[in-house]
Amino acid sequence: MLAVRPVPLAQGVPMTQALVDGCVLSANYALIALGITLIFSIMNLLNFAHGQMLMIGGFMVYYVYGVFHLPFALGLLAAALVLGLIGAGFERFLFRRVLRVATREENSMLLAVGTALLLENVALFLFGEKQRGVPETVSGVVQFAGAFLPYQRLEVFLVALVLILGLLYFVQYTRPGRAMRALAQDRDAARLMGVNVDRTAMMGFAIGAGLAGLAGGLLVTVQGVNAGIGTDISIKAFIMIMIGGAGVVGGAILGAVVLGFAESIGYAYLPGSLTYLLIFLALILFLVIRPRGIMGHPWG
Amino acid sequence: MNKPYFAAESISVRYDKVQALREVSLVCEEGTCIALIGANGAGKTTTLRAITGLKRPFAGEIWFEGSRIDRLSPPEIVARGISMVPEGRRVFPLMSVRDNLMMGAHLRRDGAGIRSDLDRLCDRFPRLRERLGQNAGTLSGGEQEMVVVARALMARPRLLLLDEPSLGLAPMVVRDIARLIVAVNREEQVSVILVEQNSRLALSISRHGYVLETGRVALAGESAELLVNDHVRRLYLGAGAEAEAS
Numbered sequence: 001m002l003a004v005r006p007v008p009l010a011q012g013v014p015m016t017q018a019l020v021d022g023c024v025l026s027a028n029y030a031l032i033a034l035g036i037t038l039i040f041s042i043m044n045l046l047n048f049a050h051g052q053m054l055m056i057g058g059f060m061v062y063y064v065y066g067v068f069h070l071p072f073a074l075g076l077l078a079a080a081l082v083l084g085l086i087g088a089g090f091e092r093f094l095f096r097r098v099l100r101v102a103t104r105e106e107n108s109m110l111l112a113v114g115t116a117l118l119l120e121n122v123a124l125f126l127f128g129e130k131q132r133g134v135p136e137t138v139s140g141v142v143q144f145a146g147a148f149l150p151y152q153r154l155e156v157f158l159v160a161l162v163l164i165l166g167l168l169y170f171v172q173y174t175r176p177g178r179a180m181r182a183l184a185q186d187r188d189a190a191r192l193m194g195v196n197v198d199r200t201a202m203m204g205f206a207i208g209a210g211l212a213g214l215a216g217g218l219l220v221t222v223q224g225v226n227a228g229i230g231t232d233i234s235i236k237a238f239i240m241i242m243i244g245g246a247g248v249v250g251g252a253i254l255g256a257v258v259l260g261f262a263e264s265i266g267y268a269y270l271p272g273s274l275t276y277l278l279i280f281l282a283l284i285l286f287l288v289i290r291p292r293g294i295m296g297h298p299w300g
Numbered sequence: 301m302n303k304p305y306f307a308a309e310s311i312s313v314r315y316d317k318v319q320a321l322r323e324v325s326l327v328c329e330e331g332t333c334i335a336l337i338g339a340n341g342a343g344k345t346t347t348l349r350a351i352t353g354l355k356r357p358f359a360g361e362i363w364f365e366g367s368r369i370d371r372l373s374p375p376e377i378v379a380r381g382i383s384m385v386p387e388g389r390r391v392f393p394l395m396s397v398r399d400n401l402m403m404g405a406h407l408r409r410d411g412a413g414i415r416s417d418l419d420r421l422c423d424r425f426p427r428l429r430e431r432l433g434q435n436a437g438t439l440s441g442g443e444q445e446m447v448v449v450a451r452a453l454m455a456r457p458r459l460l461l462l463d464e465p466s467l468g469l470a471p472m473v474v475r476d477i478a479r480l481i482v483a484v485n486r487e488e489q490v491s492v493i494l495v496e497q498n499s500r501l502a503l504s505i506s507r508h509g510y511v512l513e514t515g516r517v518a519l520a521g522e523s524a525e526l527l528v529n530d531h532v533r534r535l536y537l538g539a540g541a542e543a544e545a546s
Contacts (some may be wrong), residue, residue, distance in 0.1 A: 175402075178395075178402060178403060178406075179406060181392070181395055181399075182395065185392045185395065186390050186391075186393075188386070188390070189390040189391075189392065190403070191354070191375070192352060192354075192378065192383075192386060193378065193403045193406045193407075193451075194375040194378035194379060194407040194455070195406060196375055
């Protein structure tokens with residue numbers, strides 16, 4: 001796994017450093033997992049392009065903040081809006097028709113893979129292959145309990161936390177959020193309540209994509225971005241929802257926490273490539289025992 | 301030409317090659333409760349699905365409050381004042397009882413009205429008030445039936461469709477539900493179309509009845525008369541054994 005590797009900053013005590021890094025990573029991963037879970041729960045569709053969407057979000061911040069020197073917040077806004085539009089567009093013009101007429105689930109899956117390739121190649125064409133980074137938005141390091149935490153990472157952690165809480169509030173307490181939950185749990189019953197399935201699905205896809213974009217915009221401040229990171233990120237997203245349970249919000253967060261800490265602890269104590277080898281092996285074993293994930297529901 | 305309050309005129313519905321309904325006509329006058337009875341597979345649920353827009357009939361018309369509704373989508377039909385309580389107690393299992401009820405009011409925009417309706421329904425169903433915060437999937441069958449009826453009522457419908465509300469419920473619970481339907485019909489002036497396999501129940505609380513057999517209306521009339529009709533008694537009221545014994 002080449003991209004998105006948390007580099008321990010200084011020689012802090014490995015375990016405390018790993019725990020601190022794990023928190024930051026988990027928060028960012030939770031943003032990713034929640035986005036893909038939202039799309040999956042409403043449309044029963046695995047967004048293969050999720051990693052590419054994150055990558056594009058990173059590039060939005062790179063250009064708005066890094067190149068044009070506009071405020072970082074504006075860059076994040078751009079990331080959210082651009083990806084929201086892409087997500088809405090995908091649902092409206094690509095997936096809506098295919099999901100309605102497709103006789104096999106594989107058709108929508110192939111389309112999803114196609115969208116990933118589309119976004120990745122458009123990005124390569126527009127942005128090129130080079131790795132990009134952005135200057136710090138806030139400098140300095142805070143040290144506590146034997147660990148070093150750069151303010152940049154703390155900012156990423158806090159912003160991610162706010163976004164996660166905002167999403168949870170939206171899903172739990174607002175009318176459109178409730179409609180999305182209802183649609184995910186019983187499509188026909190939701191229609192009988194008057195829920196506009198098309199519009200709700202489009203909103204869900206837009207929000208899910210927007211979350212990926214925001215995650216990418218945050219991540220670029222910590223480890224840059226290049227046009228090729230999409231696939232690795234998507235794989236991590238799949239791992240998280242497989243661990244936590246697909247289509248369940250609690251499962252997404254749980255999966256993110258598990259992966260975030262597994263990764264940071266692994267990188268602190270093990271040689272680089274061994275970490276993900278062990279993660280994959282553990283995942284395979286885990287899925288044999290519990291295919292639905294920790295909080296997932298049995299299929300059917 | 302004056303149309304009845306609610307009328308299905310000669311509707312026919314097809315699922316692929318199978319014709320589920322053949323020229324079914326029924327009428328519901330304002331404020332009345334009518335029953336639709338018949339065996340499994342006779343077409344009762346299909347009729348309700350046609351009315352709510354889940355399955356469009358290929359022939360015939362459906363009229364409600366003076367306008368034609370058979371070409372509308374489910375959200376449009378709900379907006380017109382028709383709510384359905386689906387078969388099988390389709391609560392949203394992972395949502396609280398309160399959220400389930402709020403979903404019933406999804407198309408409404410009057411916050412104060414929604415809250416007061418929620419209150420009123422909790423008065424009518426005290427058991428729901430106790431369980432407002434609980435996930436609907438964890439409730440008993442009878443409680444879930446209350447949730448879905450209350451949920452449908454949250455839309456302030458003028459016509460309520462019920463698909464086999466007594467299915468799988470204990471007799472005492474069925475009695476409660478029946479009393480509920482009658483109360484809703486009389487006190488809230490909600491017209492009711494009740495689909496039931498429990499024919500005795502349906503005919504005893506409705507004014508008119510329709511008997512569906514293999515997609516056709518085989519018999520129609522006042523429920524009181526259908527209750528003593530020979531054919532109905534033999535096939536749907538379990539009077540066959542007595543008839544043979546006598």
